[in-house]
Amino acid sequence: MKKWTKKLWLLFTAMKTGLILLGLTALLSGIGTFVSEDVYALVWLKLLFGLLCINLIVCSISRFNSAVKRSFHPQIPRNIHAVPQRINYSVTGNSSELRQQLENVLNTRGYRLDMAETTDGWAFTALKHRMGYWGSYIVHIAFVLIVIGVMMGAWGFSGGFMGLSGDTVKFNDINFNKGSADKGYSVRINAIEDRYLANGERDNWYTNISIIQSGRELATGTLSVNHPFKYDGVYYYQSKYADYAFISVELDGRKISSMIPLGLTADASTAKTDFHYRLPQKIQNSLYVKGLKLQNRPVVYLQVYGTGDKDALLQLTPGQSEFVFNQYKITLENLTNATGLQVKYDPGVPVVWLGCGMLLLGLILSFYWRPLLVSGVFLEKGQTGTLSMGMSMGKMAKPNEIEFSNILEALLSS
């Protein structure tokens, strides 16, 4: 059992495992974009993310001690062989003078210096930007935090509804496609507006709502796209907007009323093309209609279909009537609009944002706060001696070489 545990531990601490899991997750995610969104609900993808998180957690645990050691207790070299060799230089001089100069130069450049006496001299290690060692650690924990935040979303709920101005919807009657909720209040739609700017461009869709309980207004506010309304931890988003026409069809003294959804059209010339994208709605036996509203104007175009190949195009304003096929009197009674609101509560969102913030912090520390480690050994020979010092290569040799030359230049000129 212990052998298996050790094998499993080694497997999950291996960077190769992480790379393979990253690759598989990327592959499966890519397949989902071609095949179907259902791929993302598959157990396999969730399992992959779970394994990736385990890999990240295990890697973080296994590397914790070494991160602490490197950042807070960097090892002072005991002999010349422990000094970095690739970026290296030797200086000969007086022990106390050299030591003082070295201390001055390194302290001025922001290094934390640790010195120790050895049997034949002294040695040092100097570290700058030590928090950089924690960068990748924080990135890994951040990713796990994000996944935890996503999982916490399962405790929330999400749904939506369409409503006309004046409608009041009980919160518990809202159609939730995920989770469920039990709230004792209702949502009243006070006003809906499709607002246009002076230059004719659409500004936004606005919905003014109130939260009502036992006849009392608990809160009120206006929401629009990109500007949700929040109450009781629940967010209300402007997700849809639709224009509707109330029309009546009169035949032989009988009147039938219908509500027709309307598309938008820029002007009369584009209406013909825009009708292609509309689905006909049955308003009476053998009578179908498609509707368009002129952008930013209370003008409606109706394409009416009768039996056979008969069709007619009407342009109406509210209150106007026209006859079609010498039989039917069609009246545009009124125009109205409906708003579509998405209702959502997700307790995991703050955790996801925390994870994102930590991810950015970790990347900054990892990439832009690279630890710089200089160490050296001074071997005494009577009054003088030789200081052999070097700098660790890190992830990028060139910038470290430049930093080391700057230190040397300052040391030799002081």
Next chain:
Amino acid sequence: MNQLQSLESYSFYLTVIAYFLAMMVYWIRMGSKNKAVGKVAAVLAVIGWAGNTITLITRTMLAHRLPLSNGYEFILTFCWATVLILLYYEFRFKLKALGAFVMPVPFLLLAFIVMTMGANERIIHAIPPALKSYWLTFHVITAIFSYGGFAVSFGLAIMYLIKTQTGTNPNVGIVARFPEAEVLDELCYKVIIFAFSFLTLVIITGAIWANYAWGTYWSWDPKETWSLITWFIYAGYLHARLMYDWKGKRAAWLAVFGFAAVLFTFFGVNYLLPGLHSYA
């Protein structure tokens, strides 16, 4: 207004021509020992970038907003960022050959506009309510610098692979003028660090914005998914580079593969996989 529109149009075509000529002269420079040829290439790239800048400024003035809201505008700003990053690395690190491998990217993107985008796609349209947010600016600007950086890293990776090709003497011919393989590898890593940081910001700002606009920070939309796949690929690159036997050639191939994912995130998703994120 008409003057501004004409200026936008002229500066766009100046950009296309200058980028094309810069690309050709960079290629000539690869085979020529004449240093003046390299200077001409750089000057042409700067002229093209200036034209690109004027195009973006005039479009901003005409639209009364930054040009970040559709495919045409995004390609223009992507090219602008790519050439800016290229010129920075060329002058800072004296990489005269880099332009030969990076310049084709902005030129081909602009050629794509000329050949496939009709006038309707280039006309300034009102932006829909979903795009009326400050997050649009953060999200798209981080994207152009991210993609631009990856384009430059792609060029560096190609140079590395050519330099270290088996059987090629790295000290003879065109390849001799490339920097040392180790330098190319390290520069590629540096650029990817820059671009990866911005890609992370792209994904995060996109998630925040989506949460405000649609109530969900992640919906497995093809654009979101392929951005994440690209992020995974470059995360893999950054890890792989730490493994001894993955430094160098394998890492360079990952960088090339990563840029293919970047191109698919833009072109493939836009033209093959429509979704909610159908703006650019």
